[in-house]
Amino acid sequence: MSPSFTKSHELFARAARVMPQGIYGHFTPVFTVPGSYPYFMERARGSHFWDVDGNEYIDYLCAYGPMILGYANDKVDDAYRRQAGLGSCCSIATRLSVDLAERVTSTIDGADWVMFAKNGADVTSMALMLARGYRKRAKIVLAEEGYHGTQAWAGTSTVGITPADRADILMVPWGDLDALRETVAAWKGQIAGAMFTPYHHPVFADQKLPGPSFWAEVRKLCDENGIVLIIDDVRAGWRLDLKGSAHHFGFRPDMACYSKGMANGYAISMLVGAEKLRVTASKAYMTGSFWMNAPEMAVALVCLDEMERMNVAGVVRELGEALTRGLRELSEAHGLKVSITGPAALPFMKFANETNFLRSQLFCGECAGRGVFFHPHHNWFLSAAHTKEDIAKTLEAADAGFRAVKERFGD
């Protein structure tokens, strides 16, 4: 079974002439399985998309997170259209900024104020500046292999990064309380903030959930040392708890960053913060041409309502549990060892007996050929648009994928 990618490849040849790499960033097919994956999509609806060659996929990337209610969701898109007809980007703000800010601060645990932006990276950068401005200190603690965007300070890029870009960044392994304590002691009085994801979701490695007392200990350490605790909930947000992933894990950060799922793929992000940071946030000047665009805010209001009404966090957890349970059973039946880590709604699967991801690539390529879009090195995402029928079809494809791995590798 090998689908045709003729049109994808024709388009890619054109793309390579006018864009670096043809397709850049996390969209580049280099990160999936070259030869086994489509490069361009034609249309998307619900949990499915169709590539330019007409191949259909059940999508477990969900646009790398943003799609949480399904592609081309009518309620969502209607909200956008209605507001776009009244105006979008204008010279002054709209009431929607107030409506959404009220909705957000009454929904997210510990959010006393909010600022909206476009990219997740906008708000992670803002959070760093506010922590530094509030504490009048320069150092920031981040986790190794954490992801907060591709800005110069974030450590994702390597091209064109200067020593100054990361001069005030201190790194600790995610979840390593001893390392964090040592770093805090070594830089006593110099650390403005610590930014972590609510659980560890690296690429190319198992995800890690926090131990039962981890966040309480981090919170305590930050409080004792006047360190602003920032949670980057851009990836995980909305799939664990409508009140925020920190609420899900039982602690309260000083600031938290959201984007992706909050408007089902429309471009919006936000930074929420505790009262103590409000004055600093009021003094800072942070803005962007499209940050007050109203239709994205109308969409976010509808998405919040829908996510609450449908209990999306519960829905995606159950779907994720059905998927991961099925994958575990199938891999065992084939005599293969997989590790599936992280929350069920955002699972990461790897073959436990390899580090080169060759099995993962074969497995994902075989699944793609059968209409199931997984990623070999990045966590997957469930959405409220996935169905039990999707899961059943997916497990059929996975059965073939595991069989191919068994035949090629033996274990």
Next chain:
Amino acid sequence: MSPSFTKSHELFARAARVMPQGIYGHFTPVFTVPGSYPYFMERARGSHFWDVDGNEYIDYLCAYGPMILGYANDKVDDAYRRQAGLGSCCSIATRLSVDLAERVTSTIDGADWVMFAKNGADVTSMALMLARGYRKRAKIVLAEEGYHGTQAWAGTSTVGITPADRADILMVPWGDLDALRETVAAWKGQIAGAMFTPYHHPVFADQKLPGPSFWAEVRKLCDENGIVLIIDDVRAGWRLDLKGSAHHFGFRPDMACYSKGMANGYAISMLVGAEKLRVTASKAYMTGSFWMNAPEMAVALVCLDEMERMNVAGVVRELGEALTRGLRELSEAHGLKVSITGPAALPFMKFANETNFLRSQLFCGECAGRGVFFHPHHNWFLSAAHTKEDIAKTLEAADAGFRAVKERFGD
């Protein structure tokens, strides 16, 4: 004549509880004329918007640039809707990225490749990283009072900025060739790039156009010293020349940044570059969740067609000339001295005999009360949706504005 802002003020009281400053960034009413300006808009169409109290305005801010074809433009919005129905933010790119990249590289002078993002600030930051990566040098030259966003390196913010953030930034006055030559000599072999706007558009000060040989000299100096010349065309782009403001001024940069007008308010930006930077751009990892959203690209394609078909650069220049000619004549008739600087399509007016902008604020407040939305400290924007009737009505309001200034200040 004093319009009611009751609903604006009610909304602002709510906003102040849930957002820092109530309204933040360049949207904050602090930057216009407190008490004389609306805070929230209800709807917008063409060159007009209506605030939440029902007051109507002819808008010369154009959303600070993005609105170039008119608010709620049907052709533009239809393009968005059509593509949104097929899919927006997805797990892989769409053919629209290729179509738009081909259109852009065949339109913008010197653009051999393009990368799309969301904010203007995304692409100015990317340009710095690519210049540094290409030259393997750290220093960047910027102009004093230049604007490239509110990122830590850009010098706009003051809160939470560390010495390291701007350690490799060198500042020269915009347009000062001698200062630039001195800086280049002082840091010989250490400067990766220089980023300038195509003409100088500070706030609170006259705009400056380049002298006849300025850009040729800068280009020569950069070439002799291996400095990557970057033009930030985010604000001015599309209003001077469809091929780019650099083309308008007769030179070719190595990279150029665009956003604002390219999709009439929909959130998209782009970095274009010369062939020599392609490999560096291909090695860099720069991405964002919404950077491949297809509807914004569909809109940009329609906007480029419309801007070309209508000769928008010519249209906004003529409208700007009519407006600024009228303002000059009226101010003279009232015995007032104004300086109107910069391109006619993006004019800045101040009273030549003051530096505190009190006359400007009174003038703009009086105009706002008469349905004309100017900004006292920031350049204005013309759009293709403005009409001769708009200009005539605007000049009537301006006549009253100048009269009020004359009565209050005498000169």
